[in-house]
Amino acid sequence: MMYLGIDIGKNNHEAGIITEGGKKVGKSLRFSNDREGFTALLNFIGRSVPAGDDLSIGMEATGHYWIPLYSFLHEKGFKVHVINPIQSDSLRNFHIRQAKTDSIDCFLIAETLRFGNFTETQLADEDIMSLQKLARFRESLKDRCGDCKRQVIAVLDQVFPEYDTLFTDMFGESSKAFLKSCGTPEQTLEVDVKSLAALLSKASRGRHGTEKAGEIKDLAANSVGVTLCANTFAFQIRLLIEQIEFTEKQIEKIDKLLARLLKKLNxxxxxxxxxxxxxxxxxxxxxxxxxxxxxxxxxxxxxxxxxxxxxxxxxxxxxxxxxxxxxxxxxxxxxxxxxxxxxxxxxxxxxxxxxxxxxxxxxxxxxxxxxxxxxxxxxxxxxxxxxxxxxxxxx
Known part of the structure; x- marks a missing residue:
């Protein structure tokens, strides 16, 4: 049995091989994180491991950088162990100098494999991994949407501080439609009641109309918001609302895909x-x-x-x-x-x-x-x- 340890990096990896007795087999190989580098690793294995000898491969679960190499080696038929970094860190502590270089680390990972006392990072099947990636991406979009909403509120606090009393949900359909068209009191006063009522009625599917339009115009007429740079603030609000709507549509698409994956998993x-x-x-x-x-x-x-x-x-x-x-x-x-x-x-x-x-x-x-x-x-x-x-x- 021979042991191949791979120290994972973003752009380059380092591989080193040891024998069952713990002896290094030549020098380590530094290879790039691309097809050419992966091919160089295969050639390195072919040169270093005698035909018929078993080979155990190990790498640390460093961020997400290990996944492409793991997938490549798995497709080639190799058995690959993905090691919890804590396990190999404990072995580093035995070395008095505790030097930290890629060439040393790859041999330490191989030593961890040789000793056999390690825990592996559990790898999910493709459907579960898809759930995780999609769900995490969804959460990042939700956070991004939340950031945009906080920016809208910060602008409205300056130009239309009374606005939060108008709608139960500031980011409901009616409110978003209004903010895209009339983000400031000045713009609101330029629109007649009939046009504003039509805008609100369409967005709310008939729940809001002339009465709400009059309420908004009255509040705008008495607003204490700043009037400086009104057009700039209105432009900023419109773009932020558009970003929120775009992100919300993306989240809806993810939700549908998540539902299909869940149904598939039963x-x-x-x-x-x-x-x-x-x-x-x-x-x-x-x-x-x-x-x-x-x-x-x-x-x-x-x-x-x-x-x-x-x-x-x-x-x-x-x-x-x-x-x-x-x-x-x-x-x-x-x-x-x-x-x-x-x-x-x-x-x-x-x-x-x-x-x-x-x-x-x-x-x-x-x-x-x-x-x-x-x-x-x-x-x-x-x-x-x-x-x-x-x-x-x-x-």
């Missing part, structure tokens, strides 16, 4: 209280394989919903906060699902109300619901059986 995740298509996709994509977790406590820790413990000497903190380690995407999805479950599912609602009756704050009670929800998710996915409401469990 997962029981959607039967769990508070879990919808989007949160279900995030949860499955982040967990990947539930068998990675021996018990629900590890899943709680992976989501970062386990409490931190503050202790010093004889002092032990009583208001411990969430650790917020692990996957932020999973944590957000679990939290959102817990909020819904606490309102609409009888079991989780009763549990939430019990916590509140004990004097727990809202966030603390929802945190308890979130942890209970993770235990439920763990059991449902392990057994692969739909969730059932059990108001009076046996025992």
């Amino acid at each position: 997962s029981v995740i959607m039967t769990i209280p508070g879990v919808g298509p989007v949160t279900g996709a995030i949860i499955l994509g982040e967990i990947k394989d539930i068998n990675r977790f021996d018990n629900p406590k590890k899943l709680v820790a992976f989501a970062g919903i386990d409490p931190t413990v503050r202790q010093s000497g004889n002092y032990s903190g009583t208001n411990n906060r969430l650790s917020k380690r692990g996957s932020p995407y999973l944590r957000r999805a679990i939290w959102m699902s817990a909020v819904v479950a606490a309102r609409f599912d009888p079991v989780f609602k009763a549990f939430y109300e019990k916590k509140r009756s004990e004097g727990k704050a809202y966030g603390t009670a929802i945190g308890a619901v979130a942890r209970k929800l993770i235990y439920t998710i763990f059991a449902i996915l392990k057994e692969n059986k739909p969730y059932e409401v059990r108001l009076n469990p046996p025992g």
